[in-house]
Amino acid sequence: MAADAPRVAVEDVTVRFDGAPALEHLSLEIGQSEFVSIVGPSGSGKSTLFNIVSGLLSPTSGRVLLDGRDVTGETGHVGYMLQKDLLIPWRTVVGNIVLGAALTRGATSRDRAEAAALATRYGLGEFLDHYPHALSGGMRQRVALMRTLALHTDVLLLDEPFGALDSQTRLDMQLWLLSVYEDLNVTILFVTHDVDEAILLADRVAVMSERPGRIVADLRIPLPRPRDLDVLTSPGFTELKREVLRLLHKPAAVVPA
């Protein structure tokens, strides 16, 4: 492990699908225990970026480094969570949380005990033996995050995890995620369409361009932690939101005749 290497580094990554570029010369660094939100227009390649970092997809060129080690195209190093909770209907809450262990080496009773402890700590204690269909959307996403945490990888990629929830539940989940993050020593890369969500949660907000995706701005979010609901209405927050919105919605350049 190289000293001072960022926890996650995406180096000059370009991805082409059948020649059409989806990402172009994209570079991004995330420090240990940092929370970085990525916002960008639809189709800017945010999910492609996640598939690259998780190793599901190999870039046309460029590298992915974890602690300075090249892991381009390798899976099994980071946790991954989507808008769809992807809970397995025949597994209970605990059974779903230990899925990573079950798929790699077989889940032990110790894994299950650990899952139960994790779930209990973060508000799922009453639902350990429930099947997913008996849970609300918000609860299901909590289980999905616990499943991601139980992978024992402290880098988490969260791809619009709350995108399918109603606004009330979504806000509850954001505050819940804040408490989990502030409690644990994890590094999070978070994709969202929601500018409020991006700022409320993150230490940095990276803004992506239209396709082919690049990082066009990287903003520090100096709001103090622990954060709560009041952050959303603070003057500092409004200032940051104005800036992100301005970056996202630049007026279209007029091509001179």
Place this chain on the structure above:
Amino acid sequence: MNFLRRSAVRVALAALAVGLIFGVWNLVIFAFDLKAYALPTPQSSVATIYDRWSTFQPLTLQTIGETAYGFLIGAAVGFLLAVVMSASKTVQRLLYPTLITSQAVPIVAIAAPLAILFGFGLLPKLVIVAWVVFFPVVVNVLDGLAHVDQDLLNLSRVMGAKRWRAFLAIQLPATLSPLFSGLKIGATYAVTGAVIGEWVASAQYGLGTYLQTEAGTLDTKGVMGATILLTAIGIASFLLVVAAEVVATPWRTRSTARRGVGSLLRNDERKGARGWFGSLLQSRSR
């Protein structure tokens, strides 16, 4: 308590349905003034079963045996075929037309050559029953395997899953619900398969053979008795599959697992379990 009440209501409704069928049956006899040799009443048909039970009992056991063994063979063959076919697109494209052809051939037509091939014992009957049962199983299980969420398979890759573990944990259980849909269809077809098998290839007597000989002597009471018994076997098979489904897929009918992790939550064990998770819990230095 609630469960018992709902069950009682369902049983009562099912009994009412049987009563209705028997009522209509009686009504038809009355309306068209049918003689007993043309169509006996359901009561007298059931009474015939009772009167001739010493005759019916071995026949019924014989037919139940053919149905049950043929069903199990057909289900197993169908399931294995589906798993093999799902593993390779080429195998699937090769076998699917063959399977469809197997069902397009009139079963009665191939029953005779099967009897010539396999003789007149139990074997040709098992083959015929399995023949009608395996198809709905293959089709449903294949569908189930094809519809496993691709994102879920991607997630398992991100988790670094071993292929066979992913198959056991994700794909195989996903076939259960479609498997049971196929089995329910198969269970009702199986009895028909057994009867056809007995008609073309019988040395031992079963309900199907009895049906055939008694029809020849215009013993309609015997025919209707055997028919009611065959129907009962079909319904019982279906109900057995439903019962097996409830046991095998608890997540479809229950909100919590029967045997959960409750015992894991004793405090001493919880402390021991902190392990990795405890090391994540932090005094963050920000």
